[in-house]
Amino acid sequence: xxxxxxxxxxxxxxxxxxxxxxxxxxxxxxxxxxxxxxxxxxxxxxxxxxxxxxxxxxxxxxxxxxxxxxxxxxxxxxxxxxxxxxxxxxxxxxxxxxxxxxxxxxxxxxxxxxxxxxxxxxxxxxxxxxxxxxxxxxxxxxxxxxxxxxxxxxxxxxxxxxxxxxxxxxxxxxxxxxxxxxxxxxxxxxxxxxxxxxxxxxxxxxxxxxxxxxxxxxxxxxxxxxxxxxxxxxxxxxxxxxxxxxxxxxxxxxxxxxxxxxxxxxxxxxxxxxxxxxxxxxxxxxxxxxxxxxxxxxxxxxxxxxxxxxxxxxxxxxxxxxxxxxxxxxxxxxxxxxxxxxxxxxxxxxxxxxxxxxxxxxxxxxxxxxxxxxxxxxxxxxxxxxxxxxxxxxxxxxxxxxxxxxxxxxxxxxxxxxxxxxxxxxxxxxxxxxxxxxxxxxxxxxxxxxxxxxxxxxxxxxxxxxxxxxxxxxxxxxxxxxxxxxxxxxxxxxxxxxxxxxxxxxxxxxxxxxxxxxxxxxxxxxxxxxxxxxxxxxxxxxxxxxxxxxxxxxxxxxxxxxxxxxxxx
Amino acid sequence: xxxxxxxxxxxxxxxxxxxxxxxxxxxxxxxxxxxxxxxxxxxxxxxxxxxxxxxxxxxxxxxxxxxxxxxxxxxxxxxxxxxxxxxxxxxxxxxxxxxxxxxxxxxxxxxxxxxxxxxxxxxxxxxxxxxxxxxxxxxxxxxxxxxxxxxxxxxxxxxxxxxxxxxxxxxxxxxxxxxxxxxxxxxxxxxxxxxxxxxxxxxxxxxxxxxxxxxxxxxxxxxxxxxxxxxxxxxxxxxxxxxxxxxxxxxxxxxxxxxxxxxxxxxxxxxxxxxxxxxxxxxxxxxxxxxxxxxxxxxxxxxxxxxxxxxxxxxxxxxxxxxxxxxxxxxxxxxxxxxxxxxxxxxxxxxxxxxxxxxxxxxxxxxxxxxxxxxxxxxxxxxxxxxxxxxxxx
Numbered sequence: 014x015x016x017x018x019x020x021x022x023x024x025x026x027x028x029x030x031x032x033x034x035x036x037x038x039x040x041x042x043x044x045x046x047x048x049x050x051x052x053x054x055x056x057x058x059x060x061x062x063x064x065x066x067x068x069x070x071x072x073x074x075x076x077x078x079x080x081x082x083x084x085x086x087x088x089x090x091x092x093x094x095x096x097x098x099x100x101x102x103x104x105x106x107x108x109x110x111x112x113x114x115x116x117x118x119x120x121x122x123x124x125x126x127x128x129x130x131x132x133x134x135x136x137x138x139x140x141x142x143x144x145x146x147x148x149x150x151x152x153x154x155x156x157x158x159x160x161x162x163x164x165x166x167x168x169x170x171x172x173x174x175x176x177x178x179x180x181x182x183x184x185x186x187x188x189x190x191x192x193x194x195x196x197x198x199x200x201x202x203x204x205x206x207x208x209x210x211x212x213x214x215x216x217x218x219x220x221x222x223x224x225x226x227x228x229x230x231x232x233x234x235x236x237x238x239x240x241x242x243x244x245x246x247x248x249x250x251x252x253x254x255x256x257x258x259x260x261x262x263x264x265x266x267x268x269x270x271x272x273x274x275x276x277x278x279x280x281x282x283x284x285x286x287x288x289x290x291x292x293x294x295x296x297x298x299x300x301x302x303x304x305x306x307x308x309x310x311x312x313x314x315x316x317x318x319x320x321x322x323x324x325x326x327x328x329x330x331x332x333x334x335x336x337x338x339x340x341x342x343x344x345x346x347x348x349x350x351x352x353x354x355x356x357x358x359x360x361x362x363x364x365x366x367x368x369x370x371x372x373x374x375x376x377x378x379x380x381x382x383x384x385x386x387x388x389x390x391x392x393x394x395x396x397x398x399x400x401x402x403x404x405x406x407x408x409x410x411x412x413x414x415x416x417x418x419x420x421x422x423x424x425x426x427x428x429x430x431x432x433x434x435x436x437x438x439x440x441x442x443x444x445x446x447x448x449x450x451x452x453x454x455x456x457x458x459x460x461x462x463x464x465x466x467x468x469x470x471x472x473x474x475x476x477x478x479x480x481x482x483x484x485x486x487x488x489x490x491x492x493x494x495x496x497x498x499x500x501x502x503x504x505x506x507x508x509x510x511x512x513x514x515x516x517x518x519x520x521x522x523x524x525x526x527x528x529x530x531x532x533x534x535x536x537x538x539x540x541x542x543x544x545x546x547x548x549x550x551x552x553x554x555x556x557x558x559x560x561x562x563x564x565x566x567x568x569x570x571x572x573x574x575x576x577x578x579x580x581x582x
Numbered sequence: 583x584x585x586x587x588x589x590x591x592x593x594x595x596x597x598x599x600x601x602x603x604x605x606x607x608x609x610x611x612x613x614x615x616x617x618x619x620x621x622x623x624x625x626x627x628x629x630x631x632x633x634x635x636x637x638x639x640x641x642x643x644x645x646x647x648x649x650x651x652x653x654x655x656x657x658x659x660x661x662x663x664x665x666x667x668x669x670x671x672x673x674x675x676x677x678x679x680x681x682x683x684x685x686x687x688x689x690x691x692x693x694x695x696x697x698x699x700x701x702x703x704x705x706x707x708x709x710x711x712x713x714x715x716x717x718x719x720x721x722x723x724x725x726x727x728x729x730x731x732x733x734x735x736x737x738x739x740x741x742x743x744x745x746x747x748x749x750x751x752x753x754x755x756x757x758x759x760x761x762x763x764x765x766x767x768x769x770x771x772x773x774x775x776x777x778x779x780x781x782x783x784x785x786x787x788x789x790x791x792x793x794x795x796x797x798x799x800x801x802x803x804x805x806x807x808x809x810x811x812x813x814x815x816x817x818x819x820x821x822x823x824x825x826x827x828x829x830x831x832x833x834x835x836x837x838x839x840x841x842x843x844x845x846x847x848x849x850x851x852x853x854x855x856x857x858x859x860x861x862x863x864x865x866x867x868x869x870x871x872x873x874x875x876x877x878x879x880x881x882x883x884x885x886x887x888x889x890x891x892x893x894x895x896x897x898x899x900x901x902x903x904x905x906x907x908x909x910x911x912x913x914x915x916x917x918x919x920x921x922x923x924x925x926x927x928x929x930x931x932x933x934x935x936x937x938x939x940x941x942x943x944x945x946x947x948x949x950x951x952x953x954x955x956x957x958x959x960x961x962x963x964x965x966x967x968x969x970x971x972x973x974x975x976x
Binding site for chain 1: 651715821822823824825826831833834836838839840841842843844855
């Protein structure tokens with residue numbers, strides 16, 4: 014194969030597979046992309062870094078023919094091309110794996126993969142093809158399995174197989190790890206590395222996670238406000254510099270941690286990736302030159318740093334006898350569709366502490382969030398708030414008992430996107446803004462304006478539908494509403510998911526504030542860094558039960574790893 | 583894997599209706615423009631059709647106009663049709679807003695009329711009190727009939743769109759049975775006269791009179807009831823806690839449940855309310871001079887279906903539904919006049935349907951246009967949350 018000659022030689026071939034010159038796209042007065050130049054070569058993973066709204070998605074939509082550019086040229090192997098539709102993009106060998114899965118749940122894997130084909134469907138050929146691709150790239154998946162029963166990581170694999178089946182020479186991945194576990198992410202980058210090296214494909218990796226950009230890419234381009242503000246070979250830059258370019262200012266430690274600025278996280282991915290990668294990891298400034306193919310040493314260093322932080326920060330609290338818990342979960346057991354998702358979960362959260370519930374995605378934390386949102390009643394077990402058991406079958410009982418929740422799926426269960434900001438802010442406390450029958454518009458808007466100001470919600474007016482707000486502001490609406498009811502305990506699920514650095518930082522600051530005012534906070538997160546920076550105790554969830562609770566001083570990588578793996582410490 | 587508890591029985595059909603009934607768009611003038619164009623196209627097609635079938639398009643338009651709004655007689659007829667249409671539409675607004683799609687109004691109208699006739703003919707109450715009883719019983723009967731669908735959903739998970747639709751056919755059979763059964767409601771046999779499948783005429787005390795005295799023009803009490811109903815529901819939806827919860831349930835059942843709304847109870851109540859309005863419309867059909875004051879199998883005259891269309895065109899807002907109901911009333915009475923001029927009634931139906939399409943289609947057309955031009959917010963938002971049709975809040 015022609016590609017084989019290039020496989021050993023990481024230096025890019027002179028003609029870029031894809032070259033963008035001065036590509037611009039405006040929506041009214043807003044320039045989503047402003048004269049963007051980008052070169053993507055065969056055999057490289059090109060990182061595209063930027064906050065939400067930086068123009069990454071628009072740029073990719075232009076490449077996929079979903080959006081027409083206003084100006085600029087796109088060259089494919091030095092040939093100017095016009096991409097008018099996704100079909101044309103596919104014909105030009107540009108394929109994309111979207112951030113949100115576009116799979117159809119009730120269909121099987123192979124059916125999803127061939128979806129969109131025309132002509133006769135050859136079932137066994139399609140299955141063989143899926144198996145062949147899955148073997149070639151190391152993407153184990155059963156072609157006969159129904160997508161509905163697959164984990165996030167497996168779905169990602171299906172998406173990838175679907176895309177690779179079209180044999181694209183330029184492969185675009187939009188935030189591919191947002192729902193993946195650490196191990197799954199590492200595996201994904203391994204696959205990409207193989208596709209790039211041995212088959213001379215080009216990969217564009219869109220992300221706002223600094224650690225995965227530094228660990229997995231060869232070159233990186235940073236977009237801010239629609240413009241390219243920085244480009245470099247990944248080896249010659251580091252997460253701190255990239256963060257600066259991405260945000261345009263220094264970020265606080267908490268936010269850094271949440272976007273994965275702490276080093277070593279993807280050390281294992283780098284180790285697997287091949288000879289070129291190890292060298293790169295060593296040049297990362299934060300790795301302290303100690304990173305080798307093994308992730309172990311780097312992880313240990315990282316944990317020491319954190320342990321110190323937590324030790325100094327939370328020592329005072331740890332010394333006193335813990336006050337009685339505000340939130341007491343006892344023996345929560347829940348089965349959904351015949352699958353046990355929670356099995357005898359016990360957890361306490363005391364006033365003034367942030368308890369981090371950490372675990373790999375899919376171990377029951379989502380269901381716990383739904384349960385605490387009042388969407389499910391458990392098969393058995395109790396939820397006690399301030400010493401009183403709550404009847405979970407009664408709608409609104411949790412809220413009445415003093416539990417506030419910022420759910421994981423904010424558009425789904427936390428907000429009514431088509432209703433106004435004001436309506437969303439008061440929807441759980443109608444008593445405060447209405448008589449027995451009629452709503453009081455004046456009081457509604459007065460309350461809404463007060464909360465908008467207090468929580469720094471950026472919105473044109475309190476009448477604006479929530480769907481027009483950015484992700485960070487939507488989350489602030491939920492948080493403002495929940496905190497305005499003065500709950501005794503606040504549950505926050507995956508607070509940094511889908512948000513940019515600024516919004517994450519703001520959220521973290523507010524969580525620390527409410528905890529220091531004496532509220533009990535339960536933080537459900539799959540981001541280890543987030544849990545480590547915020548929580549005073551870490552409860553690890555595995556297979557629907559708590560495998561162990563560690564307070565500041567006890568946290569080590571080994572212990573966490575054991576607990577996450579399901580063994581009780 | 584995650585099961586999202588749905589508050590109300592709806593499927594793809596419900597979603598389709600939701601798309602069609604999506605709230606008012608940001609650009610009212612655009613909708614107006616497309617509507618005008620649509621009406622022009624409908625008129626052109628109608629003219630063509632009438633010309634092809636041997637009529638005179640110009641005369642037909644004149645007839646349509648004369649029969650609906652040209653003089654006070656025409657207005658009388660228009661208003662008589664508008665009242666039951668509006669009642670059905672207001673009810674449809676309530677259920678659709680809660681996300682429960684009731685499309686069985688035609689049957690609920692019949693059941694309302696059936697019980698109204700029974701009470702009006704059998705109850706020994708005299709004077710205006712009888713009218714009050716008749717109207718109340720009709721509303722209760724319509725509500726209970728719709729409530730059966732809600733019950734089926736809660737007990738066995740029967741889709742509400744399907745069950746309300748099918749219950750219409752049951753209602754039709756019930757009425758046919760009642761007016762063909764001597765011991766039920768069939769008219770009294772006088773001598774050897776042939777008895778028709780219909781009830782006796784209602785006593786004068788059970789009839790809706792006109793309000794005020796105008797030369798030629800009659801404004802029936804039914805219209806007053808309908809407009810009052812529209813005003814009450816409009817206020818209830820926008821200004822009360824009940825309406826707030828209803829809107830929340832319709833727009834996002836999961837969030838509503840999370841916020842403490844009893845989805846089943848509220849959705850069931852909304853369905854019953856919409857059935858009650860349809861039942862009331864049945865009583866108005868029976869007791870106002872639009873018919874012959876007798877229960878007849880064909881007396882619903884598709885008012886249930888058309889009322890649903892009124893709500894569709896008004897996009898589930900009771901206020902605009904008043905105007906739309908007038909328009910549909912005018913189309914009905916003008917259409918009747920047109921048929922009287924010799925244009926085949928089939929063609930009249932097609933003309934009416936084309937005009938209805940002209941008024942229903944614009945929001946959908948705009949939505950399609952907007953979707954094609956979208957990407958603005960999607961691109962900047964980065965999450966791929968696609969705003970398709972906007973809806974109003976509060």
